[in-house]
Amino acid sequence: MRLEDLEIFRAVHETSSFQRAAQRSGLSQSAVTKIVRKLEDEFGMALMERGAGVIALTPAGRTLYERAIELADLAAATRRDMVSEAAALRGSVRLGVVPALLHSVATPVLSEVLAKSKAAQIQLTVKHSAELVRLVEDGKLDLALCFGVQHVAPNVACALVGHQRYQLVVRAGHPLLARRPSLQQLSQMGWLLPPSGVTLRAEIERMFSDAELGPLNVRIESDASATLLTPFILQGNLIGVLAEQALHPLSKEGLGALDVDLPALLGNVVIYYRRRAPSVGVVMDIRHRLEAQARSNLPA
Template sequence: MKLDQLRSFEAVARLGHFTRAAQELFLAQPSLSRQIAALEAEAGTELFRRAPAGVTLTAAGEVLLPIARRMLADASAAREQLDELAGLRQGSVRLGAPPTLCVSLVADVLAAYRSAHPGIELHITEGGSRSLVAAMDEGALDLALVVTRGEQRTPPATQLVPLLSEELVVISSAAAGEGERRELTLAQLANMPQVAFSRSYDLRVATDAAFAAAGLTPTIAVEGAEMDAVLRFVERGIGVAVVPAMVVIDRPGLRSTLLVRPQLSRTVNLARRTDVGLSAAARAMERIVFETVDRVAAPGTELARRVDVASRA
């Protein structure tokens, strides 16, 4: 199986359409079709079900897809290893993170990385922690920042390195005055109008579970919002929201109040594969992630009282 055939196969599988895959790969559609036909001939079976509206994977295609992605990732890793000879003047890093980290820690990480290595292309994927771990296992990501609470299963070749433990806080509009309280119990929070995240968010799952365990029903003002919208709605005084402590840093329009009885927290981890070596560019990203965590949560900073940095000794 040739890499260009696997690359074409992966694009068609992901996009569900030959024309869109050809456009993405800058190929003429007949050339793409020939590559897929050659791959199917080598596999001895059809990989796609063709229909006027697009294509779907056959059972054989479902089996081949994760293998193809790993093979493409390994080839990319080999190219990245060769990029080391260029002294980090070229190459790329693919980093995944949940939206709650993209608006806080990840922004600082990328700024530091871009300053140190301006020639490296940075590719960011936002998503839930489980989907990011799955994407990394398939070779679609080099590293991922993921959130855990308690024990969490990961693929055998995935390692989670704890970075920090972070409190969840209740945010409110700085103009509304709700943030003048020092603490809020979960029962008090349940009676306040809330701006609730989309149910695809790890954070929404955690808060819903806390309310259910306490036998409480939250008061929802707005439901289904994404991170940027939640922050904007809260700033406008539409309701309050539960977010990680890091989200509030450098946001003067928001106030935060500690959530107690129960106090909720989460662990932020760096996820990496153990069966594939990191490129020089990815190793530099890993190092900058560690340095950024140590810097933003250093003693004396605004965040230090609500974040515990994990020991990496």
């Protein structure tokens, strides 16, 4: 039994045709038929029922089909693991970081690593949290330093390294800026928020739902860095959410924080990595350095 034979078997079932399976795999129809017959001979039972132009799996064929999917997934995961191992062995680390943590946490660590080792190579990806976690799940990143997301694949582990404080921000001259607005008043405004899968968004919406206020009027939802979207706030009456360290430089451009009587808005800062992370030291070294840097710079 070869993985390639199982792929052909899957193709016959998924296309309901030996001919289409042959086209999909680049083989002749007779070669596809021989592969299926070889599998049936190997297991000593029929795997497919053929008749009247219909191809259906037998119970044994259904079991083999399900196992073929599992084996294909395992083979793909194994290839990703070995790519990670090979890259780490060369001193290459694939790191993802959200923009808000790039300068305060990632930059000092990477500067230290590059100064320490002339062989170290960093493949740096800067994206929003949900996309970084997906890249870790797919084996395209070794580590991701970002904010907590709600849904993570079983093959991904994480380490909580601190919290990020946020402020509700509006433009200078906004009608709510000169007073302490209530939840009721905030709920009546338009908002600019991250996607619903981000934990911060869920925390904000939970405050209003707990107060039995309706869903927020989210006028703009974006997975881009909040600092890139401040023109929408500066040119209208939208309320946005910004990391504390990003607010100070933007205050000079006319952005201000609302004085609200609410619990502090905190987002989890997390390092995500695949459970079968590369076993050589460079990835683990950077991970531990990132953890230490984040814990020293961010609230516990």
